[in-house]
Amino acid sequence: MASARTPLDDLRREIDQIDDAIHDLLMRRAAVVERIGAAKGNGAAETGAQPVFLRPAREATILRRLMARHAGTFPAQVVVRIWREMITAFTRMQGPFAVAVYAPEDRRGFWDVARDHFGGFVPMTAVNTPAAALRAVSEGTATVAVVPYPAEDDSDPWWRFLVSADAGRPQVVARLPFGGRGNARGENRDALAIAAVPHEPTGDDRTLLSIEIGGDLSRGRLKDSLEACGLPPVGFCTWHPAGHATGMSGGGPSVHLVEIADFVGQGDPRLAKLLERSGDIPVRVNVVGGYAVPLALG
Ligand SMILES: O=C(O)C(=O)C[C@]1(C(=O)O)C=C[C@@H](O)C=C1
Structure with missing residues (x-):
């Protein structure tokens, strides 16, 4: 004899329906991002430039807007974490994307912060100097370099490599972490992301x-x-x-x-x-x- 449906069964049925709705929306968002990628690629082809798909200012605006409407008991930091994973996946759907992060053996904190920001599936390489991370971007083996937020007492600072007026040069495009440090290991120092993407305004x-x-x-x-x-x-x-x-x-x-x-x-x-x-x-x-x-x- 079949056992009677319990209130728990009903709630799980509801969860399944919600999961389907979330998944449907994710696939719908992916279809829109494909069109965005094609539009950017066409725009770049017209000017003969290499298409750059990353838009850190737009990403920040999306997350700020969501945080402003967030309510309820689900942790806001986790919403940001989920969106960070999604946004890099959506960027990678548009074109190649890889990260070079300054993360020598004794300083894994930057790796954690970079992984939280760019997600667990992005190709990511650890390098032993900030200069090597910047070189990877200049040479095109990485899209983004993650380097320590500058300190006053650096006698040979990495940022001197960015002092140039050339159009299309790598620039600072984001500060990490964007939505909290979570369980990242290591020193409590922030990082900057560097990419060949223009600096665009977000309002803050x-x-x-x-x-x-x-x-x-x-x-x-x-x-x-x-x-x-x-x-x-x-x-x-x-x-x-x-x-x-x-x-x-x-x-x-x-x-x-x-x-x-x-x-x-x-x-x-x-x-x-x-x-x-x-x-x-x-x-x-x-x-x-x-x-x-x-x-x-x-
Ligand atoms: O709006 C864009 O330009 C997109 O490519 C879409 C999107 C997103 O997933 O929302 C993805 C990558 C960009 O860095 C910013 C936003």
Whole structure:
């Protein structure tokens, strides 16, 4: 004799229906992404450029929108984790995608953070120096490099390789983690993602500028000039090319990586204003990318 259907059976039946609906929507989303990929490929073919399918600004906007509508007891961080896995899969449907991550044996935290962001199925290679990760992007063996968020005391910083005005060069495109560190191992240091993708605004952004100074201009005066031009600096790293004493007060050529609490594009009039203010001192400014401010999830 068949046993009677219990309330638990009914609830599981409901779960099966929900799972089917989620799965149907996932397959429907994939069909739309195929059309997006074709549109991007056609656009690139018209200009003769290599198609780049990754759009970090759009990804950040999607996640911020979902977080704003999220309610109930399901953890918000897990929603982000699921979407991160999906979004990289949808990017990979459009074209080749691989990650090179700075993750030497004793620093696996960056690997975990990169895997959480780009998913468990993306081709990912660990390299022993940030420079090797950047090289992989320049040489086209990786789409994205994951490197440590810059520290003030780096004497040979990786970001000096991004100081260039060439169009199509690799730039900073995201800050990781975007939705919380979860159970990632290792040091509590954030990472930056670098790719040959333009820096695009999302409404809540940071921009990284490289400022090369050929003469004697103190960090204090540079900060004042940035403020005066409406470019509020919130982070500062300085590199003195070999052969020059390190020190904050100038005395030789220096290159600064300055984080600005705003979106700044390469043609932004505030950059021209900064150059005007430097007077006789040779100054070169480039946008080395930026990132959407990560989510603050409780
Ligand atoms: O909107 C796009 O350009 C897409 O390619 C779609 C999509 C997505 O899955 O939503 C995938 C990859 C991009 O990095 C951003 C978003």
